[in-house]
Every structure is written in structure tokens, then in C-alpha cells.
Amino acid sequence: MSKCLIVGGGGFIGSHLVELILKRNNKKLIVAGRHEKPKTLINKNIEYVCIDPSNLEGLSQVMDQCDEVIDLAYATVPKTSFDDPILDISANLPFTVNLLKLASQKSLRRFMLVSSGGTVYGTPLRLPIDETHPTNPLSPYGITKLATEKYGLMYHHFQSLPLLIVRPSNPYGPGQRGNIGQGFVSTALFAGKKQKTVKMFGERGTIRDYIYIKDLVEGILAALENGIPGEIYNIGTGIGMDNRTILEKINHHIKLDGFSLDIEVLPLRPFDVSSNVLSAAKLTYISGWRSQTSFEEGLAATWKWVKESTP
Amino acid sequence: MSKCLIVGGGGFIGSHLVELILKRNNKKLIVAGRHEKPKTLINKNIEYVCIDPSNLEGLSQVMDQCDEVIDLAYATVPKTSFDDPILDISANLPFTVNLLKLASQKSLRRFMLVSSGGTVYGTPLRLPIDETHPTNPLSPYGITKLATEKYGLMYHHFQSLPLLIVRPSNPYGPGQRGNIGQGFVSTALFAGKKQKTVKMFGERGTIRDYIYIKDLVEGILAALENGIPGEIYNIGTGIGMDNRTILEKINHHIKLDGFSLDIEVLPLRPFDVSSNVLSAAKLTYISGWRSQTSFEEGLAATWKWVKESTP
Numbered sequence: 130m131s132k133c134l135i136v137g138g139g140g141f142i143g144s145h146l147v148e149l150i151l152k153r154n155n156k157k158l159i160v161a162g163r164h165e166k167p168k169t170l171i172n173k174n175i176e177y178v179c180i181d182p183s184n185l186e187g188l189s190q191v192m193d194q195c196d197e198v199i200d201l202a203y204a205t206v207p208k209t210s211f212d213d214p215i216l217d218i219s220a221n222l223p224f225t226v227n228l229l230k231l232a233s234q235k236s237l238r239r240f241m242l243v244s245s246g247g248t249v250y251g252t253p254l255r256l257p258i259d260e261t262h263p264t265n266p267l268s269p270y271g272i273t274k275l276a277t278e279k280y281g282l283m284y285h286h287f288q289s290l291p292l293l294i295v296r297p298s299n300p301y302g303p304g305q306r307g308n309i310g311q312g313f314v315s316t317a318l319f320a321g322k323k324q325k326t327v328k329m330f331g332e333r334g335t336i337r338d339y340i341y342i343k344d345l346v347e348g349i350l351a352a353l354e355n356g357i358p359g360e361i362y363n364i365g366t367g368i369g370m371d372n373r374t375i376l377e378k379i380n381h382h383i384k385l386d387g388f389s390l391d392i393e394v395l396p397l398r399p400f401d402v403s404s405n406v407l408s409a410a411k412l413t414y415i416s417g418w419r420s421q422t423s424f425e426e427g428l429a430a431t432w433k434w435v436k437e438s439t440p
Numbered sequence: 441m442s443k444c445l446i447v448g449g450g451g452f453i454g455s456h457l458v459e460l461i462l463k464r465n466n467k468k469l470i471v472a473g474r475h476e477k478p479k480t481l482i483n484k485n486i487e488y489v490c491i492d493p494s495n496l497e498g499l500s501q502v503m504d505q506c507d508e509v510i511d512l513a514y515a516t517v518p519k520t521s522f523d524d525p526i527l528d529i530s531a532n533l534p535f536t537v538n539l540l541k542l543a544s545q546k547s548l549r550r551f552m553l554v555s556s557g558g559t560v561y562g563t564p565l566r567l568p569i570d571e572t573h574p575t576n577p578l579s580p581y582g583i584t585k586l587a588t589e590k591y592g593l594m595y596h597h598f599q600s601l602p603l604l605i606v607r608p609s610n611p612y613g614p615g616q617r618g619n620i621g622q623g624f625v626s627t628a629l630f631a632g633k634k635q636k637t638v639k640m641f642g643e644r645g646t647i648r649d650y651i652y653i654k655d656l657v658e659g660i661l662a663a664l665e666n667g668i669p670g671e672i673y674n675i676g677t678g679i680g681m682d683n684r685t686i687l688e689k690i691n692h693h694i695k696l697d698g699f700s701l702d703i704e705v706l707p708l709r710p711f712d713v714s715s716n717v718l719s720a721a722k723l724t725y726i727s728g729w730r731s732q733t734s735f736e737e738g739l740a741a742t743w744k745w746v747k748e749s750t751p
Contacts, residue, residue, distance in 0.1 A: 214537050214541075214591070215534045215537060215538070218529065218533045218534060218537070219530070219534070222529050222533070223526045223529060223530070226525050226526060226529070226580075227526070230525075261574075263572075263574075264575075265590070265593065266590055266594075267594055267597055267598075268594070269537075269591070269594070272587055272590040272591060272594065273587070275587075275590065276583055276584070276586075276587045279576070279577055279583040279586065280525070280580070280583060282576065282578075283577075283578055283579070283580070283583065286578055286710075287578075287710055287711055399597075399598055400598055
């Protein structure tokens with residue numbers, strides 16, 4: 130049975146990935162995170178290690194026991210990266226380079242870097258966006274994410290690191306807090322629950338490819354099992370939806386529970402790319418994976434979690 | 441008369457650029473460099489300022505007096521960037537981001553970022569390489585150079601910074617020391633002069649686009665005068681030459697002075713891209729600029745300088 134290390138596994142994507150791997154029960158798991166104890170403990174039997182970015186000796190010893198690594202660690206999000214692009218560099222790039230270097234010295238079967246299909250492409254020249262589309266990121270976060278891809282491919286090229294890259298679109302689902310400047314769906318659902326105003330920039334907002342978190346983590350594992358080292362795989366639904374449509378769907382859904390949305394329309398923000406919809410045809414071709422969950426189903430599950438969650 | 445600030449103007453490219461601008465006498469000049477005093481003082485009348493990367497206040501005041509900035513500053517070279525990719529990040533990215541941010545707050549006519557056509561493309565998919573070719577750098581230096589381009593384009597996009605990017609091929613010429621792991625022509629000429637062995641990796645080495653430094657700085661000014669903000673321009677000759685051919689030409693030339701080359705053929709190095717030849721058709725189209733100097737002419741001038749230079 131293979132043993133998989135998830136670096137940065139304590140977050141939104143990581144916790145769902147852990148849950149799926151435990152359900153399939155075909156891999157042993159070690160989770161590594163920044164916090165001394167994991168924020169969400171899904172299962173007491175999972176080994177958890179705390180990462181010290183300035184001393185990777187502990188991580189090195191953990192990696193010796195593993196044959197797969199999934200790197201989800203990132204210290205910033207797109208919106209906050211504008212406030213401090215230097216921190217976005219210093220908190221992410223040296224750590225990722227050190228991790229790749231370390232991984233290159235081990236005998237791994239796969240190293241998966243989770244990049245960002247929502248930010249590395251920038252303004253689309255064609256839709257949906259495939260992996261050969263030019264990468265012109267328009268946020269510090271997107272720029273450093275793209276740089277981490279390039280470092281990964283360099284270690285693949287020179288050190289034979291069996292690296293795969295996935296570029297997810299915008300995930301949503303239970304567990305996403307929506308209070309860190311990303312996650313439009315959960316931000317809107319929490320606003321509905323708390324009777325706060327939802328801000329939308331532009332009459333219809335922006336068009337994004339919202340992928341349900343359970344589909345995303347299935348896609349990550351599909352790429353891990355079937356992907357070819359050195360290759361990049363988009364993970365998305367191929368369906369674009371604007372903010373207005375989403376808010377209408379949310380309003381319709383939460384009305385059943387007696388809630389409603391209060392929407393404030395603000396001017397378009399210059400840094401928002403108007404459209405981002407990914408083609409995952411390459412991943413489908415090699416693995417058969419497809420996004421399965423309709424937005425209505427995903428929304429219902431997310432709202433259930435939001436309703437029941439403590440503030 | 442416009443006033444031009446050259447950041448990192450004390451090096452090989454910078455000193456030739458200064459010389460050309462003084463010759464044309466159509467711009468006032470300020471040179472900024474890392475050293476307290478410039479290494480090469482071409483003209484006592486040039487204003488020189490020393491940059492403190494951790495305190496850009498001085499540079500900000502200088503920039504207030506200028507309407508053009510040319511950024512040549514870089515603390516690393518491709519070869520050494522492999523030894524310490526973290527230093528390559530920390531010594532270059534924060535400084536460049538701060539410089540771009542500062543420049544975005546001024547009223548500049550142009551900001552030119554000098555990138556690297558020799559490293560940002562990686563393994564060529566077609567030759568000669570034009571600006572739409574995918575960018576897959578295979579060195580830490582190439583990765584950070586590409587990141588600086590992306591930051592520059594981001595500040596162009598959001599802050600209207602009138603940014604141009606040039607991507608030069610491999611420059612050679614008088615003033616290139618050839619002792620810092622780059623500059624094959626000058627490294628070979630100095631080796632010939634000092635009767636040291638020249639190392640070549642592979643039977644014919646690699647193919648590069650060697651541009652004479654005077655042509656390169658003419659190209660930089662052609663892009664500065666005629667380029668469109670937000671655009672990228674290659675600067676190269678469009679002609680590829682392998683190391684073996686260059687060494688034969690050098691041997692033939694220095695023989696006239698009683699010198700000869702001693703060549704050692706070593707195995708190919710995995711990190712050397714086999715070919716890199718740039719198409720500068722885009723720059724030629726907008727400005728009429730073309731590389732003018734034949735390799736034989738450039739070689740003769742460089743050898744003259746090498747012969748006369750102190751070790």
C-alpha cells in the first residue's frame with residue numbers, strides 16, 4: 130500500500146482530500162501543516178506533523194517513509210497578495226523550492242504540485258482555457274504560483290522528480306470559511322445566514338468555473354494515479370457562471386429556510402479577470418475523471434454545512 | 441530633453457548603453473548601481489547614485505527627476521543561480537517588485553525591464569524563437585527573470601506603468617569579463633590570451649545567438665523610443681552559432697597575434713538547452729532596428745579589448 134504525504138493538508142482542500150483517501154482506504158496517510166495541531170481532525174489515526182519552514186529536517190524524515198507527496202501548502206490567497214507582494218514571495222517561493230529540492234533527493238513515485246487554474250492564466254484569449262493557453266497572471270499570487278510550477282518542472286527536468294501539476298478552478302463546498310477574501314459561494318452563504326450584505330462587483334460580477342470540492346479532490350487523485358510526470362492538468366467543470374446567477378440560485382435555495390440575500394452592486398474592480406473557465410479535457414482523456422456534482426447539489430450540501438456550522 | 445535613469449547601469453550592458461546615450465547626446469543621464477562608486481566611469485559628468493535595496497527613498501527622489509527608467513539590475517547570473525536558487529529569489533524579486541511599485545507612482549514616459557531571451561524560453565519548440573513562444577525556463581535565473589516580467593506586466597495592467605520588456609539573446613563584446621560563468625566568447629578569448637584551456641560541453645557545444653554589445657544597446661534604445669507599453673521585444677541576430685564554430689573562428693583570429701586555443705571537450709551538461717536563437721522581427725517591424733555587426737567584426741573588436749585589458 131502506498132504512503133502519501135499531504136503538505137499543507139490542514140486546509141479546505143486538504144481536509145477533503147484526507148477524507149476521500151480514508152474512504153478509499155488504499156493509501157496510508159501523513160498530513161503536514163503549519164499549525165502545531167491540525168485545525169480539522171478528521172480521524173485520530175492520521176499521523177500529523179508540524180512543518181518548520183526554516184528547518185525541513187523533520188519533513189525530510191517523514192518523506193523518507195512516503196512514496197507520494199501532494200503539496201497544498203500556500204501562505205497567501207489572491208486577494209491579500211496585492212496588499213503585500215513581497216510577503217507573497219518570501220512566504221511561498223523559498224519554502225516550495227526547498228520542498229522540491231528535498232523531494233528530488235528521495236525515491237518518490239509521484240510529487241504533485243497543486244497550482245491555481247483560477248489565477249495563472251490571466252485574461253483568457255479563448256474559452257474554455259486549456260493547459261496550452263498562455264500564462265499571464267494578473268495577481269502576485271498567480272505570479273508566484275506560476276513560478277512554483279516552473280521550479281517544479283525544473284526539478285523534474287534535471288533531477289527526474291516525478292512531478293505532476295494540477296491547476297484547479299474555483300472550489301467551493303463544506304468547510305470553506307469564505308472570510309479570507311476568497312470563496313464567493315461560501316461568502317454569500319454565510320452572508321445570507323448572518324443577514325449581512327453580499328458585495329458584487331459589476332452588474333453581473335465575474336464569470337468563474339466553480340467546482341464542488343468533492344469533485345476537485347477526486348480529480349486530484351485521478352491525476353495522481355493516471356497523470357504523466359512533467360505534465361500539467363486543469364481540474365474544472367468547463368461551465369462558467371456569473372456572480373448574479375449564483376446569487377439568484379442561492380437566494381432561491383435559502384428562501385426555503387426563510388433566509389434571503391441582500392446584494393450590493395459595486396463598480397467593477399480592475400484586478401478581476403472577467404472570465405475564467407477551464408477545460409479539463411486532458412485529465413478526462415487520461416483518467417476518465419469528470420466533474421459530477423451539479424451546482425444545485427453542491428450548493429445544497431454547502432448550505433447545509435453553513436447552516437449548521439458555528440460562526 | 442528627456443532624462444533617463446539606468447538602474448544597474450554599472451555593468452557590461454549598462455556601460456555600453458551609457459556610452460551610446462552620451463554619443464547621441466539626446467538624453468540626460470543618471471546611473472544607479474549597487475557599488476558605492478561605479479566600476480567603470482565613462483564620463484565624469486554622469487550623475488551616479490548608489491542604491492540601497494532596503495531603502496529606496498533615495499532612488500525615489502532620483503526617479504522624480506526622470507521620465508525614463510531602464511532596469512538592468514540583477515544580482516545573479518544563470519550559472520550561479522543553480523548553486524543557490526533561494527538567493528536568486530531573495531536578491532532579485534523583492535527589489536524588482538519595489539522598483540516597479542515605486543515607478544508606478546511616478547509620471548514616467550517609459551519603464552524598460554531588461555529580461556533574458558537566452559533563458560526565459562527554455563527548450564525551443566521552433567526556431568528562431570519569437571515572443572509568442574511558450575516560456576519554460578530551465579534555470580532559477582530564468583524563472584525569476586520571467587517572474588519579474590509578470591510583475592512588470594501586472595503594474596502595467598493595474599497602475600498604467602508604461603512598461604516595455606526586452607529579451608536580449610547572448611551579448612558579447614569589449615568589457616565582458618567572462619569570469620562569472622557567462623559570456624562564452626570573452627571566456628574563450630581570455631583563455632586564449634592566458635594560455636588556459638577552454639571547456640566545451642559536447643562535441644560542438646550548444647547553439648546560441650551571440651549579439652554584439654553595440655547592436656544590443658542600439659536595440660534597447662530602439663525599443664525604448666518605438667516600443668508599445670505592455671509589449672515584449674526580443675533582441676537578437678536570428679543567427680545561431682555552435683561553440684565549436686566560435687572556437688574555430690577565435691582560433692583563426694588570435695593566431696594572427698601568435699595565440700592559440702587549447703580546447704577540452706567535456707560531456708554535455710543536462711542543464712544546457714541545445715539551441716537558443718531569437719527572432720527580433722517584431723522590434724525590426726516597429727523600429728527598423730537590425731543587428732549590424734558581423735561576428736568577425738565583433739570578435740576583432742572584442743579581442744582587441746581583451747589583449748589590451750589588464751587581467
